[in-house]
Amino acid sequence: MGAEPKSFRMRIAPLLAQRGALAGILTPIFAFLVALAINGILLWSIQINPLEAYKAIYQGSLGNTYARVETLVKMAPLLLAGLGILVAFRSSLFNIGAEGQLYVGGIFAAGVALFMGPFPPWIHIPLTVLAGFVGGALWALVPALLRARLKVSETIVTLLMNYIAIELVSYLVNGPWKDPKAVEPYTARFYASATLPIVLTNTRLHTGILIAIAAVVGIYIYLNHTVLGYQLRVVGENPKAAGYGGINIQRTVILSLLISGGLAGLAGTGEVAGIWHRLMMDISPGYGYTAIVIALLGRLDPLGTLVSSFLFAVLVVGADSMQRTVGAPAAAVLIVQALVVLGVLAGDYLMRRS
Amino acid sequence: MELSSIMEQEARLTGQDGIVEMRGIVKRFGDLIANDHVDLEIRPGEVLGLLGENGAGKTTLMRVLYGIYSLDGGEIRVNGQPVDIRSPADAIELGIGMIHQKFLVVPTMTVAENVVLGAEPTNGALLDRGFAERQVQELASRYGILVNPKAKVGRVSLGEQQCTEILKALYRKADLLILDEPTTVLTPRQMDELFDTLRKMAADGGKVVIITHKLPEVLAVTDRVVVLRDGKVVGSYKTQETNERELAIAMVGRELRPVISVAKNVRGTVLKMEGISARNDEGTLSLKSVSMEARAGEILGVGGIGGNGQRELVEVIAGLRPTESGRIMIRDRELRGADPRRVRAMGVCYVPADRHGMGTVGPLSVAENLILQRHAEAPFSRRMFLRHSQIRAFAEGLVASYDIHCQGVDAQTRTLSGGNLQRLVLARELSGEPDLILAEYPTRGLDIAATEYVHQVLQAQRDRGAAVVTVLSDLDELLQLSDRVVIMYEGHIMGELSQEEFDIERIGLMMAGIAESKAEVRI
Numbered sequence: 001m002g003a004e005p006k007s008f009r010m011r012i013a014p015l016l017a018q019r020g021a022l023a024g025i026l027t028p029i030f031a032f033l034v035a036l037a038i039n040g041i042l043l044w045s046i047q048i049n050p051l052e053a054y055k056a057i058y059q060g061s062l063g064n065t066y067a068r069v070e071t072l073v074k075m076a077p078l079l080l081a082g083l084g085i086l087v088a089f090r091s092s093l094f095n096i097g098a099e100g101q102l103y104v105g106g107i108f109a110a111g112v113a114l115f116m117g118p119f120p121p122w123i124h125i126p127l128t129v130l131a132g133f134v135g136g137a138l139w140a141l142v143p144a145l146l147r148a149r150l151k152v153s154e155t156i157v158t159l160l161m162n163y164i165a166i167e168l169v170s171y172l173v174n175g176p177w178k179d180p181k182a183v184e185p186y187t188a189r190f191y192a193s194a195t196l197p198i199v200l201t202n203t204r205l206h207t208g209i210l211i212a213i214a215a216v217v218g219i220y221i222y223l224n225h226t227v228l229g230y231q232l233r234v235v236g237e238n239p240k241a242a243g244y245g246g247i248n249i250q251r252t253v254i255l256s257l258l259i260s261g262g263l264a265g266l267a268g269t270g271e272v273a274g275i276w277h278r279l280m281m282d283i284s285p286g287y288g289y290t291a292i293v294i295a296l297l298g299r300l301d302p303l304g305t306l307v308s309s310f311l312f313a314v315l316v317v318g319a320d321s322m323q324r325t326v327g328a329p330a331a332a333v334l335i336v337q338a339l340v341v342l343g344v345l346a347g348d349y350l351m352r353r354s
Numbered sequence: 355m356e357l358s359s360i361m362e363q364e365a366r367l368t369g370q371d372g373i374v375e376m377r378g379i380v381k382r383f384g385d386l387i388a389n390d391h392v393d394l395e396i397r398p399g400e401v402l403g404l405l406g407e408n409g410a411g412k413t414t415l416m417r418v419l420y421g422i423y424s425l426d427g428g429e430i431r432v433n434g435q436p437v438d439i440r441s442p443a444d445a446i447e448l449g450i451g452m453i454h455q456k457f458l459v460v461p462t463m464t465v466a467e468n469v470v471l472g473a474e475p476t477n478g479a480l481l482d483r484g485f486a487e488r489q490v491q492e493l494a495s496r497y498g499i500l501v502n503p504k505a506k507v508g509r510v511s512l513g514e515q516q517c518t519e520i521l522k523a524l525y526r527k528a529d530l531l532i533l534d535e536p537t538t539v540l541t542p543r544q545m546d547e548l549f550d551t552l553r554k555m556a557a558d559g560g561k562v563v564i565i566t567h568k569l570p571e572v573l574a575v576t577d578r579v580v581v582l583r584d585g586k587v588v589g590s591y592k593t594q595e596t597n598e599r600e601l602a603i604a605m606v607g608r609e610l611r612p613v614i615s616v617a618k619n620v621r622g623t624v625l626k627m628e629g630i631s632a633r634n635d636e637g638t639l640s641l642k643s644v645s646m647e648a649r650a651g652e653i654l655g656v657g658g659i660g661g662n663g664q665r666e667l668v669e670v671i672a673g674l675r676p677t678e679s680g681r682i683m684i685r686d687r688e689l690r691g692a693d694p695r696r697v698r699a700m701g702v703c704y705v706p707a708d709r710h711g712m713g714t715v716g717p718l719s720v721a722e723n724l725i726l727q728r729h730a731e732a733p734f735s736r737r738m739f740l741r742h743s744q745i746r747a748f749a750e751g752l753v754a755s756y757d758i759h760c761q762g763v764d765a766q767t768r769t770l771s772g773g774n775l776q777r778l779v780l781a782r783e784l785s786g787e788p789d790l791i792l793a794e795y796p797t798r799g800l801d802i803a804a805t806e807y808v809h810q811v812l813q814a815q816r817d818r819g820a821a822v823v824t825v826l827s828d829l830d831e832l833l834q835l836s837d838r839v840v841i842m843y844e845g846h847i848m849g850e851l852s853q854e855e856f857d858i859e860r861i862g863l864m865m866a867g868i869a870e871s872k873a874e875v876r877i
Binding site for chain 2: 224225226227228230231233234237238240241243244245246
């Protein structure tokens with residue numbers, strides 16, 4: 001193991017220290033409340049009533065059906081990408097390429113949804129989703145192989161490949177895949193048989209959120225109840241013990257990054273096949289990066305990540321409403337996000353002290 | 355003891371120019387007394403050898419002098435004046451330099467840059483690189499040190515890195531140089547060069563202390579030798595007036611304690627190694643054509659000062675380290691390639707020295723740790739899914755039969771005490787009734803009760819008919835527990851003694867590098 005992943009493990013060690021389902025759920029909520037309190041003082045200092053501001057966030061994100069749908073729509077990619085990050089981090093791989101894997105997942109899904117078919121939906125939809133997963137996984141395969149075979153830092157490779165992925169989408173939608181009938185840079189509409197069904201009629205709440213919740217269950221089972229998940233945890237916590245125990249470390253590293261990338265790819269699939277029904281630029285406003293914070297906030301636990309992705313979706317969706325209603329700067333929400341992370345770290349510190 | 359009275363006589367020569375005296379030095383680590391009223395005098399013009407086993411207190415004493423450890427008693431005098439050394443900076447100020455076993459160099463900088471680091475010559479605001487290189491070259495030639503000041507430290511040999519460290523000390527005007535086991539990383543030729551340098555320093559009126567456990571070195575380079583044992587000075591000798599036998603006895607000398615129990619039923623060979631060579635993590639050859647055998651029904655103790663190839667020996671057998679040459683047979687099957695799973699399938703188990711770093715996975719539960727190597731086998735998993743009920747039942751059985759104190763099998767392993775952690779590792783490793791048990795420093799860091807427990811378990815395994823190979827650094831323990839011992843020195847097996855032949859003098863000589871038959875000097 002190189003110096004980099006080891007120091008990384010040391011950095012996230014406190015976050016891993018107090019794992020467990022209950023701590024996984026309670027800590028992000030606790031940190032969230034503390035962050036809101038501190039941010040309230042900041043808002044107060046610029047003559048904004050924090051209670052009104054938070055009420056606006058609540059109204060904007062959970063106050064009515066439309067708001068709740070928007071929150072769930074935003075939550076889907078955050079949760080899927082967050083789970084991807086979780087899998088990588090649990091095996092001590094610093095995958096910060098969820099953003100790129102999300103985009104490439106979108107490309108692959110678009111490829112199937114645009115150029116294959118039409119098939120009956122019960123074939124076309126699973127095929128599109130599968131393609132999205134494979135796309136993200138393939139994008140992660142490059143850093144995985146470099147890491148496993150040549151010990152190249154996956155951190156740098158995954159980060160840099162984000163830019164390539166985004167440019168790749170830009171190239172496709174401006175060039176070969178551009179909708180000839182449109183002025184804007186995007187592809188033609190997908191086959192209707194390939195788009196994700198709507199869960200709630202007359203809204204844009206698509207099945208992505210169901211896929212994400214199924215993924216929570218799947219990852220929980222994978223980590224805790226399968227042989228490969230066990231190996232992933234041993235490799236992540238103590239690679240020396242893994243080698244001593246006869247676990248194939250290279251295979252575990254590769255598999256972990258493939259699953260990680262695949263989940264991010266599903267996040268991208270949801271955006272293109274669930275919301276826009278075409279491939280376009282800017283399908284993600286940085287979900288892949290926010291997902292890192294979400295996974296850490298969820299203490300690298302699937303249930304914790306479920307909770308923290310919900311909280312972040314509330315913040316993101318509520319931010320607009322807060323700005324409109326009480327004139328609070330949208331940056332206040334970014335401050336809350338940062339304070340939440342600090343709150344988790346502080347909570348860990350206190351728990352270790354006690 | 356008359357040896358120490360000679361030393362005291364010599365110690366009367368105080369107040370001379372440049373003499374560094376340590377008087378009544380006491381250093382404790384918790385309950386352990388690492389230095390117990392140690393008197394030591396370091397004189398100009400002399401290379402002083404500090405000789406002793408692992409844990410004798412040599413390095414601790416010198417770290418006290420260098421300001422790394424604070425004193426718990428006693429005083430240090432320079433030129434007869436008491437001094438207060440609270441940090442290495444204070445020590446450097448007094449002209450004391452120390453070369454540690456691990457070098458503190460910046461690999462991306464040149465030799466010259468490393469040497470002047472922190473005390474750089476400048477022209478205006480910038481480092482005067484040319485001047486620094488000339489200065490370093492001059493210093494190096496004065497003491498016959500062969501280095502290229504312009505070479506990047508990361509690209510030069512460990513010997514040249516050591517030279518860089520020495521130059522660093524000399525550049526800071528050190529006239530007392532302490533070297534901690536300096537020859538470990540050196541080739542014979544580099545060692546000769548180092549010794550020449552040290553003698554030049556002494557001839558110049560400098561003071562040199564070399565910490566070592568190797569008798570050939572002591573005899574080759576020192577003027578005087580002080581032997582430490584269990585934190586106390588047990589003798590001080592003029593090198594010219596002593597011999598390796600006397601020094602070996604001083605170093606290891608003790609009453610033989612009675613053996614705990616005797617092997618009753620030694621049977622056929624389980625492990626046979628023929629001409630095994632292997633490299634350590636740094637790439638140096640640290641097992642040199644080792645041949646040995648372990649038999650069913652006996653405990654083979656592997657002794658020697660730590661770091662002489664013991665670790666590589668067990669790792670090679672455990673399939674964790676590739677061999678360069680030679681052949682390992684388990685029963686009548688050859689072990690090819692490093693593959694811990696296959697080795698285990700051949701009936702070999704391994705209790706590693708590093709219980710925390712290798713033997714267990716701290717954040718995982720006791721139950722999960724108990725199936726580390728067998729998690730993919732029935733009954734612990736089926737069709738790629740873990741069977742937690744089977745795992746728990748198995749774990750609960752082992753926790754009960756090995757009396758592992760823990761808050762249930764779901765408790766995180768990191769919450770276990772050292773003794774219970776070792777019980778867990780033993781329980782897991784021995785649960786498959788292995789034919790060959792490799793136990794590397796199995797009692798290190800354990801209290802008396804836990805140590806006895808480990809001894810009992812290993813003896814029970816022997817009596818069951820397993821071959822036990824255990825690496826031990828404590829000589830008393832080695833001779834009490836083993837039915838037969840081999841002593842390692844610099845990657846060789848220096849000799850082998852069965853229980854009837856145990857002889858402290860012979861073992862002491864072997865541990866210090868004097869070969870069995872012809873007292874051949876191996877450096």
